[in-house]
Amino acid sequence: MTQLTKSNEQVLNELLNDDADVDEYGEWTEQAAARVTTKQQGDGEEEYGHVKLRKPIDLETLCASKGQILELDQNELDPAELARAATQMAMDDVKENQQQQQHMTDQFINNELKSTIPSKDLFSHRLIDNTQDFDDQLGGMQHIIKTNGTDGTPLDNVPSSEAAGGIWKQIIYAGVGETPSLGSTVRVHYNAYFELNDEPYDSTYIRRRPCEFQLGKFNVLPGLDLAVRTMQRRERAKFIISSDLLYGEHGCPPRIPPKSWSVFIIELISWIDCTLVEKLNQLKTKDDELIEDFDERMRIAQTLRDMGNDEYAKHNLERAIRYYAKGKQFLLKTKTSDENQIKQYKDLLLKLYLNSAQCYLKIRNYERTLKNCNEALQLEPKNIKALFRMSIAYRSLQQFDQARMHLNIAINIEPYNAEIIDEAQRLDRAMEQQKKTEQKLYYRMFNN
Numbered sequence: 001m002t003q004l005t006k007s008n009e010q011v012l013n014e015l016l017n018d019d020a021d022v023d024e025y026g027e028w029t030e031q032a033a034a035r036v037t038t039k040q041q042g043d044g045e046e047e048y049g050h051v052k053l054r055k056p057i058d059l060e061t062l063c064a065s066k067g068q069i070l071e072l073d074q075n076e077l078d079p080a081e082l083a084r085a086a087t088q089m090a091m092d093d094v095k096e097n098q099q100q101q102q103h104m105t106d107q108f109i110n111n112e113l114k115s116t117i118p119s120k121d122l123f124s125h126r127l128i129d130n131t132q133d134f135d136d137q138l139g140g141m142q143h144i145i146k147t148n149g150t151d152g153t154p155l156d157n158v159p160s161s162e163a164a165g166g167i168w169k170q171i172i173y174a175g176v177g178e179t180p181s182l183g184s185t186v187r188v189h190y191n192a193y194f195e196l197n198d199e200p201y202d203s204t205y206i207r208r209r210p211c212e213f214q215l216g217k218f219n220v221l222p223g224l225d226l227a228v229r230t231m232q233r234r235e236r237a238k239f240i241i242s243s244d245l246l247y248g249e250h251g252c253p254p255r256i257p258p259k260s261w262s263v264f265i266i267e268l269i270s271w272i273d274c275t276l277v278e279k280l281n282q283l284k285t286k287d288d289e290l291i292e293d294f295d296e297r298m299r300i301a302q303t304l305r306d307m308g309n310d311e312y313a314k315h316n317l318e319r320a321i322r323y324y325a326k327g328k329q330f331l332l333k334t335k336t337s338d339e340n341q342i343k344q345y346k347d348l349l350l351k352l353y354l355n356s357a358q359c360y361l362k363i364r365n366y367e368r369t370l371k372n373c374n375e376a377l378q379l380e381p382k383n384i385k386a387l388f389r390m391s392i393a394y395r396s397l398q399q400f401d402q403a404r405m406h407l408n409i410a411i412n413i414e415p416y417n418a419e420i421i422d423e424a425q426r427l428d429r430a431m432e433q434q435k436k437t438e439q440k441l442y443y444r445m446f447n448n
Contacts, residue, residue: 132196133195133196134195134240134261134263137240137263138168138240140170141168141169141170141238141240142168142169142170143160143163143166143167143168144166144167144168144169144230145166145167145226145245146158146160146163146165146166147163147164147165147166147242147244147245148163148164148165148244149163149164149165149166149242149243149244150164150165150244150249151244152165152222152244152245164242165242165243165244165245166241166242166245167223167226167227167239167240167241167242167245168239168240168241169227169230169237169238169239170237170238170239171235171236171237171238172236172237172238172265173235173236174232174235175231175232175233175234175235175236175268176232176233176234177232177233178232179229179230179231179232180215180228180229180231180268180271180273181215181273181275182215182216182229183214183215183216183273183274183275184214184215184271184272184273184274184275185212185213185214185215185271185272185274186212186213186214186215186228186268186270186271186272187210187211187212187268187269187270187271187310187313188204188210188211188212188224188228188266188267188268188269189204189205189210189211189266189267189269190202190203190204190211190224190264190265190266190267191203191204191205191264191265192262192263192264193262193263193264193265194257194260194261194262194263195260195261195262195263201255201256201262210269213225214274215228215229215271221241221245221246221247222245222246223239223241223242223245223246223262223264224241224264224266226245227239227241227264227266228266228268231266231268232268233268233269233270233271234267234268234269235267235268236265236266236267237265237266238263238264238265239263239264239265239266240261240262240263240264241261241262241264242261243258243259243260243261246260246261246262247260269313270306270309270310270313271306272303272306272307272310273299273303276296276299276300276303292335294334294335294336294337294341297330297331297334298331298334298344298345298348300330301327301330301331301334301348301352302327302348304323304324304326304327304330305323305324305327305348305351305352305355307323308320308321308322308323308324308327308355309355311323312355312358312359317359317362317363318363320355320359321356321359321360324352324355324356324359325356327348327352328349328352328353328356331345331348331349331352332349346379346380349379350376350379350380350383353372353373353375353376353379353386354372354373354376354383354385354386354389356368356372357369357372357373357376357385357386357389358389360372361389361392361393364396366393366394366396366397369389369390369392369393370390370393370394373386373387373389373390373393374386374390377390382409382413384410384413384414384417384420387406387407387409387410387413388406388407388410388419388420388423390402390403390406391403391404391406391407391410391423391427392423394406395423395426395427395430398430398434400427400430400431400434403427404427407420407423407424407427411424
């Protein structure tokens with residue numbers, strides 16, 4: 001074997017793979033030695049690959065020093081190598097710019113989120129923390145109903161310290177509209193917990209069905225009936241109710257212990273004033289105009305809409321359509337006297353048209369859908385819901401030009417609406433499918 005100097009071995013260690021270029025005895029192979037010799041040949045310059053250095057390098061000096069700057073001989077560089085290096089540098093620059101832009105975008109989004117998303121503390125009050133004693137929780141709640149704590153006898157005009165029981169309330173998030181009146185039919189969701197227990201012992205969410213009852217009839221626990229009377233539609237609130245308004249002194253063993261107080265987290269989904277509906281049912285169609293009071297007529301029409309919404313939530317679409325139709329018919333006979341009444345009238349009538357259109361769209365009655373949407377657009381020409389539902393109806397009827405026209409109007413109003421963008425994609429697919437079907441039809445016509 002060719003004997004190598006120490007410097008040659010250092011070159012080998014840098015340029016060659018040790019495992020591949022030593023034999024079974026650990027000596028350098030003739031092929032490895034030949035490659036080192038070839039590397040050292042030339043005109044006195046060290047060459048690595050296709051790149052030549054301006055000055056030779058003393059490897060011992062390089063190893064002993066902290067580092068040197070290696071200057072390339074530009075005249076000796078391969079043009080292909082130069083092109084590859086330039087391309088790589090350009091790609092690196094593009095990648096760096098993209099990373100910088102992405103970082104700036106992420107930073108911008110984070111800043112926007114900080115200004116639009118409430119802090120974590122604002123969400124904490126929505127969480128159910130039943131790990132504290134009721135006495136500790138009552139301090140931050142309002143004592144809305146006071147009782148003697150034994151048989152539910154109400155105590156009026158007495159301080160909370162003298163009332164042993166009752167109902168305490170804390171609003172989690174506020175609702176809208178008025179509180180339900182006695183006799184109204186309400187639909188609620190709730191979770192009920194015992195003290196120091198995070199697992200509900202009763203839950204409409206677990207049953208996947210809201211609780212529906214009539215206020216004042218006490219078909220449910222007295223405390224639940226009294227608590228719901230203080231709520232607005234879509235309100236969610238926390239109540240602590242004493243045992244005298246729930247299961248009493250004896251409870252209902254083994255599930256309900258004696259003298260059990262409970263936490264109720266209640267959400268009022270909807271309520272319907274049945275007294276107005278009964279009054280409307282007693283009237284004949286020709287007698288509708290006898291009700292001259294504008295506010296009362298608006299309450300009746302709103303109640304009919306609420307009843308339609310309630311049936312829609314139960315997937316009883318036909319019954320919902322009938323309630324909406326009664327509401328429209330009753331409202332169209334209503335007379336207005338000022339701008340405020342005209343606005344209330346149009347707002348409620350618009351909702352009735354849109355709700356009817358949604359029901360007809362669900363049952364695939366597209367002609368009635370279009371009719372109600374057109375009526376809605378007469379009241380509000382740029383209503384997004386009406387334009388969107390008209391586009392779906394026209395697409396379902398394969399009237400793609402009309403569907404595209406109404407959808408483009410909606411896109412111009414709300415270009416970033418996700419539902420509108422999805423409908424545009426569905427419309428494109430439907431048009432493409434129709435085009436393919438027509439091509440197949442023409443092919444069969446001319447090739448038979």
